[in-house]
Amino acid sequence: MLLLTGDGDVPAWEGLNESEQAALMERFEQFQSECDASGVEILAGEALQGGESATTVCRSGGARVVSEGPYAAAYKGLGGFFLVETPNLDLLLKLSDVLPPYDMEFRPVDMMG
Secondary structure (H helix, E strand, C coil), X not given: CEEEEECCCCCCHHHCCHHHHHHHHXXXXXXXXXXXXXXXXXEEEEECCCHHHCEEEEEECCEEEEEECCCCHXXXXXXXXXXXXXXXXXXXXXXXXXXXXXXXXXCCCCCCC
């Protein structure tokens, strides 16, 4: 899973003009094309609403506590994800250079047995 975890060097979407927004979208399209050409399959990918729209559930001692907002400040910037099938991390790291310069986290899916 490739998580877009923060803005990095990318200004906030709302602060960009149409031309700048279009240039960012072109980079996402280029990422898709280069993944296809490299044999990396994008299984899913979506932009996410801001952290203020999150609902967080914490469980402890049999109780469920539901709160508004993200669980951790580190993920207030979680903006989207790509679920990919790739032969190795090095290839995905190389392909991710095509994306806008967001902060990212790469995490393997646990097949649970």
